[in-house]
Amino acid sequence: MAAGSLRALRRPDGVSVIGAGESPYTRHPASGTTTDGVLADAVRRALADANIQASEVDGFGACSFTLGPDHAVDLAWRLGLRLRWLMQDTNGGASAGTMLQHAVRAVESGDASVVVLVAGDLMDQQVHLKMVAEYNRATAEQLVPLDMLGPNALFALLTQRQMAAEGLTRTDYGRLAVAQREWASLNPGAVYRQPLTLDDYLNAPMVAEPLGRYDCVPPVTGADAVVVAADERAAGMRRARVLGVSARYNTDDQTGDGLVTGLADCAPELWAAAGRGPADVDVVSVYDDYPAMALAQLKDLGLVAGGELPAFVAERLATRELAVNTSGGQLSAGQPGSAGGMHGLVEVVRQLRGQAGERQVAARLGLFSGYGMVLYRYGACATAGLLEAAG
Amino acid sequence: MSVLVQNCRTCGGRWFPARLMCPRCGGADLVPVSVERGVVEQLTHLGDVVIASVACDPEPLLVARLHGAVEPGDVVELTDDPGASGRPVAFVPPISLPREEMS
Numbered sequence A: 001m002a003a004g005s006l007r008a009l010r011r012p013d014g015v016s017v018i019g020a021g022e023s024p025y026t027r028h029p030a031s032g033t034t035t036d037g038v039l040a041d042a043v044r045r046a047l048a049d050a051n052i053q054a055s056e057v058d059g060f061g062a063c064s065f066t067l068g069p070d071h072a073v074d075l076a077w078r079l080g081l082r083l084r085w086l087m088q089d090t091n092g093g094a095s096a097g098t099m100l101q102h103a104v105r106a107v108e109s110g111d112a113s114v115v116v117l118v119a120g121d122l123m124d125q126q127v128h129l130k131m132v133a134e135y136n137r138a139t140a141e142q143l144v145p146l147d148m149l150g151p152n153a154l155f156a157l158l159t160q161r162q163m164a165a166e167g168l169t170r171t172d173y174g175r176l177a178v179a180q181r182e183w184a185s186l187n188p189g190a191v192y193r194q195p196l197t198l199d200d201y202l203n204a205p206m207v208a209e210p211l212g213r214y215d216c217v218p219p220v221t222g223a224d225a226v227v228v229a230a231d232e233r234a235a236g237m238r239r240a241r242v243l244g245v246s247a248r249y250n251t252d253d254q255t256g257d258g259l260v261t262g263l264a265d266c267a268p269e270l271w272a273a274a275g276r277g278p279a280d281v282d283v284v285s286v287y288d289d290y291p292a293m294a295l296a297q298l299k300d301l302g303l304v305a306g307g308e309l310p311a312f313v314a315e316r317l318a319t320r321e322l323a324v325n326t327s328g329g330q331l332s333a334g335q336p337g338s339a340g341g342m343h344g345l346v347e348v349v350r351q352l353r354g355q356a357g358e359r360q361v362a363a364r365l366g367l368f369s370g371y372g373m374v375l376y377r378y379g380a381c382a383t384a385g386l387l388e389a390a391g
Numbered sequence B: 001m002s003v004l005v006q007n008c009r010t011c012g013g014r015w016f017p018a019r020l021m022c023p024r025c026g027g028a029d030l031v032p033v034s035v036e037r038g039v040v041e042q043l044t045h046l047g048d049v050v051i052a053s054v055a056c057d058p059e060p061l062l063v064a065r066l067h068g069a070v071e072p073g074d075v076v077e078l079t080d081d082p083g084a085s086g087r088p089v090a091f092v093p094p095i096s097l098p099r100e101e102m103s
């Protein structure tokens, strides 16, 4: 097959995530902790998990809000990686899908054979305040002058709209937070593992009504990484084969109510590419910067229909019958800056590879989603991927 | 009192914050236009700060800080003056416009 355009259409046997690693999340990083240090820690852990030497890596992608003045190539150099393929991603909560979508194509096309993807940040309070103040131009010029620091108020308004549209109450969001805390109690890597009751949730200090303390992710320092390779390379290894990755950016120019994410457009092509449907999924990680967004994504992905969210929360999430955010999600595990976008992928890979310890579920098919990058009123990036246990 | 939003002279679309091309028609003939009021859709409190979604008729949707007694559903005057006071207003910081649009 000579024509490059034809080669690009050729689908090899498969591309898989063959390893995952997470640099432990900490609420209060020890002095001397650095962004590149936690990124390197996650990369080392992912390579060890995949049983891959750094010298075998020829593709690398990185996403970090706090890596500057360094770039992805500086990080690669300091990690000793000699590469044929490199990308730097800036999509925060959607970065796992963004990078994985590119990495799968790079491996399929032969541009790279073993790709490491990493995301993470040093996120102490000062760094966090600076990040949310300078997030983008619209934030700096149109939101910060309102004496509004960070997106809590925006998602409070969005949550009010979702409550009205879907008949949801604070109790419903609380049930989601409590269920994720129950998962977190089984995850030694989660920063908040002590039991959370519905009363704790409902009586917590208000941040911006209807959002209370337990609706808002705790910023932490940490990093997540995965190793991506062709199945031929990973023969005999337990792996998570990528069945599809889909992405949407700026689907509505910020002119809607924010209750429908770009995942609503991703989902049909994702299910069609994989030949599967929402009912086939065994484990799900959705990006939970706020409970309302976790529910919006579950709806957009087809796991619950509109108008059925309160019953879905009570019957399937609160009971943990449907395995959603089994790490505890960011609400309990913490949000390590841009690694928040990679956290759900790492958890799905661990579940599919049978590495989830006490929280392990019987999982053949896993789904992850990412969401983020608030342009003005809500997030504009949405990515999702479907993976299957193999090997 | 008013705030400036962008008006597309090709399709009539109204945008905030400022865009470089019209998202609806792709046109670049975007000029500032004054909008004097909007309807408060939802509001929330960040301590003493009241943040609201304000809908102009027919567009755009603004994020504003409310001053004075304002409830969801109320029509509120818009201002780009952070110091304005005395009566209920919704403060929206001014957009920075491309140089050629300054007059």
Ligand SMILES: [Zn+2]
Binding pocket: B008, B009, B010, B011, B012, B013, B022, B023, B024, B025, B026, B027
């Ligand atoms: Zn136009």
